[in-house]
Amino acid sequence: MTTQTRELARAVWRQLPFFVWLVALWMLLWGQFTMLAAVTGVIVAVFVTRVFRLPAVELSGRVNLWWLFVFVAEFLVALVVGSLTVAWQVLDPRRYPGTAVIAVPMVTEDDLIMTHVAVTASLIPGSLIVDIDRDRHVLYLHVLGVRNDADLERQRAAVQHWEGRLVRAVGSRAQVAAMRAERTDAV
Structure with missing residues (x-):
């Protein structure tokens, strides 16, 4: 196997998860x-990856x-709990659910991890990403159910918890080490 063939195989292997994700997303949409949805998903994925050339995202x-x-x-579990909590806040006539926009600093500097955390936080009912500061690695969220400072800190901790889970699941070893170091410094 020549060096050029090896490089091509590595490039295809690195982009394969994104290609599979595009096909799965097409089928979900x-x-x-079905087989027809899979075949058309492959065609659309090839079209999208060839026409809309994005910079390669390096996975860990x-x-x-x-x-x-x-x-x-x-x-x-968070989806179910968040749905029930938001439903209760809407149906409870005695109280207005407080809202806030909070800043959540991220430990990792990786754009892909930050994106995954932002999507996760937005998918859970009761919070929505309103802005991302890539330079300072800060997510800004609009959250429901905030009445005091303890609720704010609980919301921040929840988003940082998702970051920790994602880093442990798909982050690089350096990111996992940075996460552990940050957690021990905070204690």
């Missing part, structure tokens, strides 16, 4: 998991299946 090359399972399980 159509709500069909590491996926910890245990922490990925923990992340998905906690996320599903």
